Every structure is written in structure tokens, then in C-alpha cells.
Amino acid sequence: MQKHEAKWRDYHFGYSMNFINQYTASEFKAQAIYQMKRIEGIASRLPMVISEEAQQEGFGKPGEPGDPVLMDHIANRFASTYSQILDWADDLRAFQVADRTGQAREMLVRTVDQPIQACREFVDDFSSAIEAAIARRSGGDMSDIELSIPVTFTLDSDVIPEFLRLIDLAISEGE
Numbered sequence: 001m002q003k004h005e006a007k008w009r010d011y012h013f014g015y016s017m018n019f020i021n022q023y024t025a026s027e028f029k030a031q032a033i034y035q036m037k038r039i040e041g042i043a044s045r046l047p048m049v050i051s052e053e054a055q056q057e058g059f060g061k062p063g064e065p066g067d068p069v070l071m072d073h074i075a076n077r078f079a080s081t082y083s084q085i086l087d088w089a090d091d092l093r094a095f096q097v098a099d100r101t102g103q104a105r106e107m108l109v110r111t112v113d114q115p116i117q118a119c120r121e122f123v124d125d126f127s128s129a130i131e132a133a134i135a136r137r138s139g140g141d142m143s144d145i146e147l148s149i150p151v152t153f154t155l156d157s158d159v160i161p162e163f164l165r166l167i168d169l170a171i172s173e174g175e
Helices: 002-013 025-043 045-049 052-059 068-094 099-138 157-172
Strands: 020-022
Touching (some): 002 099, 025 099, 045 068, 052 068, 099 157
């Protein structure tokens, strides 16, 4: 996840280093429909990547050893999906649009605030749990260690009505 920190900073500060041609509000609204379908597909993979089944296969059932290769695979897929969410926000911000349409675009970007934050918190919580497990083992505690880190990923659909209000206003203003 650390290798994606620069992307997160760009996301956090609200800018894109990319450039896509100028779009009118109507053109951007059409693109937004496609982009929403795209992010739904990307975000839907997060729960699958760290599902209970995937975690049991990778980290082992209680009392069984894990599979280091599968652990690495799960971690890489999780980080890759996180990166794709950040890329989606960057792609959306790369559309060159007028002011009101830009406000609408930022509302749309906010749909991924929760999954991005949840990914970051999951990694922090998981790292802390692993460090605690290592400390237990180092201290001589050989009892089973069970890791359970609940996480929920949701796209914020509450911002869609505000996006539509702003984009329709931009269209009516001739942007």
C-alpha cells in the first residue's frame, strides 16, 4: 500500500496530474454514468479479495499454518484494487470542465471516500494485529492466534442527488 501513497496524496488534495479534453456539462454527465458503473465494478472486488474464505485459505484455519504465497497474492490484489479506486478518482478529475461542472465532478469523486478510508484503516488495523501476534510469539505465547478485522466497503450513493442537481444546473447555465 505504501507504493500508492503518492496517489492517495493526490486524491486527498483533490488534483490530477492527468489531462482529458475539455467536456461540456452534458458530455460530462454522459461520462459520469459510465464512470459510476466502472467504480461499482472495481469496488465490488474489495470484499471478495479479503473474504473470510480467501483469508482462511491464505492465513490458515485456526490451528493450521497459512500459505505465504497466497497471503502475498491476497495482499497484492487488495493493494491493486485500492490503487484502481485512486486511479478512478484521478481519471474523473482529469476531465477538464467548467466551474459548476467541476463542483459536480467533485461530488461524484466523494462516492469513493469511504472505500479509500476503509482500505487504509484495514491495513493499519491488520498491521497492528500482526505486530501484536509477533510480540506474543516472541514472548513465548504459543497459543493459537486468531485475527479478525471487520471491514465494510460502501460507495456513498447519497452524493448522487447533489451531483445530479449540480450537473443539471451546469447544463441549464450552458456549461
